Amino acid sequence: MSVDRNSFETVIGLEVHCELLTATKLFCGCPNVFGEEPNTNICPVCLGLPGSLPVLNSQAVELAMRIGLALNCEIRPSSFHRKNYFYPDQAKDYQISQYDEPINSNGFLELPDGSRVGVTRAHLEEDTGKTTHVGGGGRVHSAERSLVDYNRSGVPLVEIVSEPDIRSGAQARAYVSELRSILVATRASDGKMEEGSMRVDANVSVRPLGATEFGTRCEVKNLNSLRSLTRAIDYEAARQIELINNGEEVQQETRHWDEDSGSTSSMRSKEEAYDYRYFPEPDLVRLAPDDAWIASVRESLGPLPARRRAKLVSLLGGSPSGPEMDQVLATVELDLDFLVIEAAKAGAPAALALARASNEVASNLDALRSLDPAAFSTTVQMESRGDLSSTQAKAVIAELMSTGRTDPVAVARDKGFEAMSGELIAQEVAKAVSEAPQEWKRYLSGEEKLSQFFIGKVMKATRGKANGKDVVAELRRLSASEGE
Amino acid sequence: MKLSRSEVVHVANLARLDLSEVEVELFTEQLGLILEHATDIGALDLDGVEPTARPVPQENVMRQDEVRPGLDRRDVLSSAPAVESNRFLVPRIIGEEP
Numbered sequence: 001m002s003v004d005r006n007s008f009e010t011v012i013g014l015e016v017h018c019e020l021l022t023a024t025k026l027f028c029g030c031p032n033v034f035g036e037e038p039n040t041n042i043c044p045v046c047l048g049l050p051g052s053l054p055v056l057n058s059q060a061v062e063l064a065m066r067i068g069l070a071l072n073c074e075i076r077p078s079s080f081h082r083k084n085y086f087y088p089d090q091a092k093d094y095q096i097s098q099y100d101e102p103i104n105s106n107g108f109l110e111l112p113d114g115s116r117v118g119v120t121r122a123h124l125e126e127d128t129g130k131t132t133h134v135g136g137g138g139r140v141h142s143a144e145r146s147l148v149d150y151n152r153s154g155v156p157l158v159e160i161v162s163e164p165d166i167r168s169g170a171q172a173r174a175y176v177s178e179l180r181s182i183l184v185a186t187r188a189s190d191g192k193m194e195e196g197s198m199r200v201d202a203n204v205s206v207r208p209l210g211a212t213e214f215g216t217r218c219e220v221k222n223l224n225s226l227r228s229l230t231r232a233i234d235y236e237a238a239r240q241i242e243l244i245n246n247g248e249e250v251q252q253e254t255r256h257w258d259e260d261s262g263s264t265s266s267m268r269s270k271e272e273a274y275d276y277r278y279f280p281e282p283d284l285v286r287l288a289p290d291d292a293w294i295a296s297v298r299e300s301l302g303p304l305p306a307r308r309r310a311k312l313v314s315l316l317g318g319s320p321s322g323p324e325m326d327q328v329l330a331t332v333e334l335d336l337d338f339l340v341i342e343a344a345k346a347g348a349p350a351a352l353a354l355a356r357a358s359n360e361v362a363s364n365l366d367a368l369r370s371l372d373p374a375a376f377s378t379t380v381q382m383e384s385r386g387d388l389s390s391t392q393a394k395a396v397i398a399e400l401m402s403t404g405r406t407d408p409v410a411v412a413r414d415k416g417f418e419a420m421s422g423e424l425i426a427q428e429v430a431k432a433v434s435e436a437p438q439e440w441k442r443y444l445s446g447e448e449k450l451s452q453f454f455i456g457k458v459m460k461a462t463r464g465k466a467n468g469k470d471v472v473a474e475l476r477r478l479s480a481s482e483g484e
Numbered sequence: 485m486k487l488s489r490s491e492v493v494h495v496a497n498l499a500r501l502d503l504s505e506v507e508v509e510l511f512t513e514q515l516g517l518i519l520e521h522a523t524d525i526g527a528l529d530l531d532g533v534e535p536t537a538r539p540v541p542q543e544n545v546m547r548q549d550e551v552r553p554g555l556d557r558r559d560v561l562s563s564a565p566a567v568e569s570n571r572f573l574v575p576r577i578i579g580e581e582p
């Protein structure tokens with residue numbers, strides 16, 4: 001699409017559903033777990049059998065309040081409603097949700113760039129079952145039949161609704177990333193978009209620059225990753241701008257994002273807009289957490305991502321480079337900053353610990369539990385002293401994580417990672433130089449970047465045992481002595 | 485308060501009820517009477533009276549987050565009209581996703 005996009009502003013509000021990390025469902029004692037055999041975690045309550053009654057899970061309320069407080073919301077007395085609709089993902093034919101009185105309201109989220117996005121509300125509701133559409137390409141309309149697994153039905157959710165304060169796909173991405181960091185940091189949700197425990201819908205509209213009225217919005221669904229979120233918003237904004245430029249009108253509707261085709265398509269039209277006939281859930285009483293409970297939740301929150309990033313930045317000496325700042329963001333988002341803090345406390349350089357945490361540890365999160373923080377810290381120190389090359393240090397960290405061993409010195413010894421003496425390095429460098437006289441000549445004439453070529457050669461010859469810094473030092477020494 | 489015919493048709497559609505012409509007439513009349521009865525409350529002076537959704541003045545009824553045994557899948561699925569791959573089989577969905 002090529003349209004004049006510069007004279008328009010995109011306005012975005014996001015609705016984020018996140019599953020809470022409780023042991024059980026919101027209104028019954030069935031386990032809240034992902035990936036079980038279908039229909040194995042079900043009971044009369046989450047199947048909506050006659051005579052069953054819901055009872056609210058206090059831990060779900062606690063986690064909802066954590067989210068609310070982390071998002072600077074007011075916690076108010078709230079109540080539950082029935083949202084009525086006919087769709088087999090809820091056996092009851094209604095979903096219990098919060099309507100006019102949400103538990104959390106009027107908050108905001110501050111993004112790493114300093115911009116602020118208002119949070120209208122963050123309310124409790126139950127998740128639906130999982131429907132699988134069979135035949136016809138797996139879409140609901142073309143399917144021959146559908147299969148339902150009610151394991152997820154009744155899992156506690158908090159739906160976080162933002163104000164229409166977001167102005168670009170990139171800012172929407174930053175908002176969702178920051179929100180995910182907060183959910184993980186507060187242990188309220190695992191924030192896994194790929195497993196569906198965090199799901200994002202985007203309300204997108206456009207308006208001429210300078211306009212104060214909002215344009216007609218479309219709700220875009222099926223955004224399963226940060227990448228699809230930004231792509232879908234950019235596509236949808238361009239689509240709406242093109243409609244307006246062609247003199248057509250944007251229809252208020254729900255649209256489905258298709259990752260493969262990179263486009264959105266209409267799911268249902270305005271005429272079929274839903275009338276959910278909300279009414280107060282007669283089987284549940286009001287929820288009014290007292291001040292003592294709210295205060296104890298506030299106390300248990302711990303430092304939020306913004307403060308944890310600031311801590312890492314201060315360990316880096318206060319002015320991190322761009323790539324270092326990316327590492328800081330990733331490390332806090334993945335909840336790995338404790339490794340860096342511990343390593344720095346033990347005397348390891350923070351920048352190196354940060355690099356190893358945000359790359360080597362982050363790429364193997366499933367094995368994080370096996371990693372002893374003290375062993376990590378020792379490995380980083382061994383690398384910074386030059387006892388291990390960076391290739392070797394990475395291999396030691398991988399070994400610590402896969403085996404749960406806590407003795408990096410012994411791991412390095414078992415792998416044959418003896419530190420190479422200066423003498424050996426000098427031998428290897430001399431060999432590399434004699435094998436590549438052309439490159440050596442160019443290096444001598446000032447082509448500094450050829451040092452990478454020689455590092456590569458030495459690394460290959462020593463199978464990664466040499467330390468790159470030592471190789472560079474030896475190259476410099478050699479070239480200086482030849483110049484004499 | 486008078487209920488219109490089209491309101492009854494709309495509500496019947498939301499509830500997926502297939503009403504005959506005669507039934508629409510009948511229910512427009514009957515539901516209208518019920519609503520009319522409720523409008524008697526409108527005659528009262530209710531300024532300063534909080535809306536009441538529940539008759540019991542009780543709050544914060546909760547349970548601990550502890551797993552309790554549920555139902556056996558075989559038992560549950562044996563009472564389902566149709567089953568495929570241990571899931572409830574439902575006919576083609578004609579309506580919309582919520």
